[in-house]
Amino acid sequence: MKTRITEMLxxxxxxxxxxxxWIARAPLASAFSNAGGMGIIETSSGELEIIRGEILKMRELTDKPFGVNVAQAFVRDPDIVRFIIxxxxxxxxxxxxxxxxxxxxxxxxGLTVFHVVPSLSGALRAVEAGVDGLIVEGGEGGGFKNPKDVASMVLxxxxxxxVDVPVVAAGGIMDGKTMAAAFALGAEGVLMGTRILSSAESPVHQNWKDAIIGADSSDTVFLNRRGPGPALRALRTERTERLQAEGTENIFGEFADTKTVYFEGDLEAGIALTGQVAGRIKSVRPVAEILAETMDEFEVAVQRLSGFAGG
Structure with missing residues (x-):
C-alpha cells in the first residue's frame, strides 16, 4: 500500500x-516498526538519559524506520532539539x-516533522511553520486535548x-473499518493509541488493559474543560469522576504517582489516559497481529464500499 505517508516515512x-x-519505549515501538508501521519513542517523561538508551535499544531491535515525539508542554531540557538531532x-x-x-x-x-493538531486553526499554523505533515486528533482520543474538542468525523x-500536506487521522482508530473511514475523510494514514496501549507488548499493568477490555465507549471522562491547563480524556474511575464533578486547580498534580498507575495497576493513584475507542477493544493482541488484521479489514471495507459504488 502506498500513500504519501508511506513514501515520506x-x-x-x-x-x-x-x-x-513512559510507555512508548523500545520494546513497544520496535514491535510496531517491525510490524510495518511507524514506531515512536516518547520524551514526555523527561527522562532523556533513559530515552537515549531506548533509542540505542531500538536500533538493536529493528532495522525499520522509527521516530521520536517532542511533547512541548513537558519539555524540561532546552536543548531537546539538539538531543534528537x-x-x-x-x-x-x-x-x-x-x-x-x-x-x-x-x-x-534534515528531519521530517509532523505536528499534532486538535483544530483547523492549529493545522493552518503548523502548515505555515513548514511541517511536512499533520496528525489530526479528534476529541474522542485519549490523552491531552483542546478544551474545545471536535470529533474526528468533523475535524x-x-x-x-x-491543507495540501498529508494527514494522519487520530482519535477513535483501532481497526480496518475505522482506518477506511479515516481515508474516506481524506487522511492518508492513521495513528493508534488506546489500541496499542492495550497490546501484548505494551508495558502497562494488566489491570489497565483489563479495564480497557471491560470498558464501554462511555467509560472515559473529559477532564479540565475549563482549565487551567489542558483538557484530557481518561479512563472513568472514582478519582476521575470526582475530578470531572469538582474540577481541579492543577490537573498535572492530579496525576500523582503516574508509575503506580501505569506499572503497578492502581488505577486510583492517578489518571489513566484512555480514548473512547476502549469500548470496542475486546482482547489483548500482539502488535503485529493488530496491524496485519487492520490492513486486511481495511481492504475488505474498501472493497465493500466499492461494491456499493459499482451497484
Missing part, C-alpha cells in the same frame, strides 16, 4: 504509533505546543479540505 503500512509517556533521528512528531517553536530547526537539520475532513 519509508514504512509499509500507513499506521503510526502514539507517543505515550545528535541521536540521528530522521522523523519527529511535535505536539502539545506551538509548531513554530521547533519546526524550522528540525527541518534545517479530519475539515483539515484535509484546507
Amino acid at each position: 519509508g514504512i509499509e503500512k500507513p499506521i503510526v504509533q502514539a507517543a505515550m509517556g 545528535d541521536q540521528g533521528i530522521r522523523f519527529v512528531t511535535t505536539s502539545a505546543g506551538d509548531p513554530q517553536r521547533y519546526t524550522a530547526t528540525l527541518k534545517e537539520a 479530519v475532513p475539515q483539515v484535509c479540505e484546507a
Whole structure:
C-alpha cells in the first residue's frame, strides 16, 4: 500500500504509533516498526538519559524506520532539539505546543516533522511553520486535548479540505473499518493509541488493559474543560469522576504517582489516559497481529464500499 505517508516515512503500512509517556519505549515501538508501521519513542517523561538508551535499544531491535515525539508542554531540557538531532533521528512528531517553536530547526537539520493538531486553526499554523505533515486528533482520543474538542468525523475532513500536506487521522482508530473511514475523510494514514496501549507488548499493568477490555465507549471522562491547563480524556474511575464533578486547580498534580498507575495497576493513584475507542477493544493482541488484521479489514471495507459504488 502506498500513500504519501508511506513514501515520506519509508514504512509499509500507513499506521503510526502514539507517543505515550513512559510507555512508548523500545520494546513497544520496535514491535510496531517491525510490524510495518511507524514506531515512536516518547520524551514526555523527561527522562532523556533513559530515552537515549531506548533509542540505542531500538536500533538493536529493528532495522525499520522509527521516530521520536517532542511533547512541548513537558519539555524540561532546552536543548531537546539538539538531543534528537545528535541521536540521528530522521522523523519527529511535535505536539502539545506551538509548531513554530521547533519546526524550522528540525527541518534545517534534515528531519521530517509532523505536528499534532486538535483544530483547523492549529493545522493552518503548523502548515505555515513548514511541517511536512499533520496528525489530526479528534476529541474522542485519549490523552491531552483542546478544551474545545471536535470529533474526528468533523475535524479530519475539515483539515484535509484546507491543507495540501498529508494527514494522519487520530482519535477513535483501532481497526480496518475505522482506518477506511479515516481515508474516506481524506487522511492518508492513521495513528493508534488506546489500541496499542492495550497490546501484548505494551508495558502497562494488566489491570489497565483489563479495564480497557471491560470498558464501554462511555467509560472515559473529559477532564479540565475549563482549565487551567489542558483538557484530557481518561479512563472513568472514582478519582476521575470526582475530578470531572469538582474540577481541579492543577490537573498535572492530579496525576500523582503516574508509575503506580501505569506499572503497578492502581488505577486510583492517578489518571489513566484512555480514548473512547476502549469500548470496542475486546482482547489483548500482539502488535503485529493488530496491524496485519487492520490492513486486511481495511481492504475488505474498501472493497465493500466499492461494491456499493459499482451497484
